[in-house]
Amino acid sequence: MLDAAVELFLSGGFDRTSMDAVAAHAGVSKTTVYAHFGDKLELFRAVTERSGTALDLALDEAALASDGDPEDRLTHVVLKVLQATSSPQFLAFLRVMMAESNRHPELIETMRTLGVPHVVDVVAATLREDAVRHGYHLPDPESYAGLFIRMAAAGVQMDALIALGQELDHAFLEGLARWTAAVFLRALRNRDAGELPKVPDGAGDVLSWAPPRRR
Structure with a gap:
C-alpha cells in the first residue's frame, strides 16, 4: 500500500490521489487501506515516515x-x-x-x-x-x-x-x-x-519556514 501511495502521490500530487486509487493500485480493498490509515493525510505521513x-x-x-x-x-x-x-x-x-x-x-x-x-x-x-x-x-x-x-x-x-x-x-x-x-x-x-557567536534566532532550525516541531 505504501509503495502504491508513493507512486500516486508523486505522479498526481496530494489532491488528485484518492484512497480508492491507492487501494486499486495496491490490489487491496478500500476497507483494508482505511484499516491501516485513517485518512489520506495519515497515509502521506506514513510514506514520509518510512523515508x-x-x-x-x-x-x-x-x-x-x-x-x-x-x-x-x-x-x-x-x-x-x-x-x-x-x-x-x-x-x-x-x-x-x-x-x-x-x-x-x-x-x-x-x-x-x-x-x-x-x-x-x-x-x-x-x-x-x-x-x-x-x-x-x-x-x-x-x-x-x-x-x-x-x-x-x-x-x-x-x-x-x-x-x-x-x-x-x-x-x-x-x-x-x-x-x-x-x-x-x-x-x-x-x-x-575569539569566542564563537550565538547562532541567530531561527538560523539553526533546519526547517525554519515550517511549523514548530512537535514535542
Whole structure:
C-alpha cells in the first residue's frame, strides 16, 4: 500500500490521489487501506515516515563507519544527508509539498519526519565531541548543528531541483561533504577568532519556514 501511495502521490500530487486509487493500485480493498490509515493525510505521513526511518538508519551506519575522528564522522553523515535530500524521490515529494502547501499547510509538517530531528542530534553529538577534543566552547550545539546542515545541504538541493532528472555525481557529493565538514570544524577550532557567536534566532532550525516541531 505504501509503495502504491508513493507512486500516486508523486505522479498526481496530494489532491488528485484518492484512497480508492491507492487501494486499486495496491490490489487491496478500500476497507483494508482505511484499516491501516485513517485518512489520506495519515497515509502521506506514513510514506514520509518510512523515508525518514531509512535516513535515520543510514545516518547511524555512517556515524559508526567513521574511524572515530569527528571530522571524518561529520563527512560521512553529511554525505548521507546530501545523497538522501538530492535523490529524485525526495525532490519529487518536495515539489508536491511546495505546490500544495498553500492548500494543505499540514503537509509541511511531514518534512520533519524525513530524518531532520535525528540528523540534528547526530551532528550535535559530533560537534560536542570535537569541542572536547580541541578545547573550545560551543554554545548551543543543536543550533550549530542545524546551521551546519543548512549550510551543507541548501545549495545541493537547489542544484538538484533545477537540474531536473539529473542525479548529482557521487564523487562530487563526497568531495563537497568532506570540504564542508573540514571548513566548518576548522573555523570552530580557530581560537584566534575569539569566542564563537550565538547562532541567530531561527538560523539553526533546519526547517525554519515550517511549523514548530512537535514535542
